[in-house]
Amino acid sequence: MATPFLDRDLRVIPIDAYIDPPQPRARAIITHGHSDHARSGHGAVLATPDTIAIMKVRYGEDCAGQFQPLEFNTPLQVDDVTITLVPAGHILGSAQVVMEHRGQRAVFTGDYKRLPDRTAQPFELAECDLFITEATFGLPVFQHPRPLDEMARLLRSVAAFPERSHVIGSYALGKAQRVIALLRDAGWDAPIYLHGAMIR
Ligand SMILES: [Zn+2]
Structure with a gap:
């Protein structure tokens, strides 16, 4: 049996x-810009151009020693490991990390989403021998309603109570943009006001 080339800390x-390391590392591969995955202080960061741009906006231009952008589906040879970033469909720039080493192929999904979302590059399936997945909302108890149905419900409420504000709580990066896009797709063309904390 082949020796694993990835350990439980997601070290290649x-x-x-390290993939999405919680502590500063000399070399980090970052799947996406959310703060539980992208942190400041790494020596070198490999990520998609969108993720790098998001990190610089959120943490500052010098939040890593150096940045190496890698476009989606563009294999990068690092010694005897080939790394490819494949769209994860979670937020803008979010990537799965596909790693190949001596005939083994491993995929770390990062956060991912398979539902349509025009604010993120659509999820792509990557074949692999070893599959490591995030499992947020993986329990069967989580049955989310359909997004467009929720938007229709919201717009019905706005029509029924035009004198009232409708406040939508949403994570600033990813979810907020998705809700805005869904509202526009549902036909809402009036202004949408954002709380200052949503700006970056
Ligand atoms: Zn995330």
């Missing part, structure tokens, strides 16, 4: 690089 052993 042959190249000593």
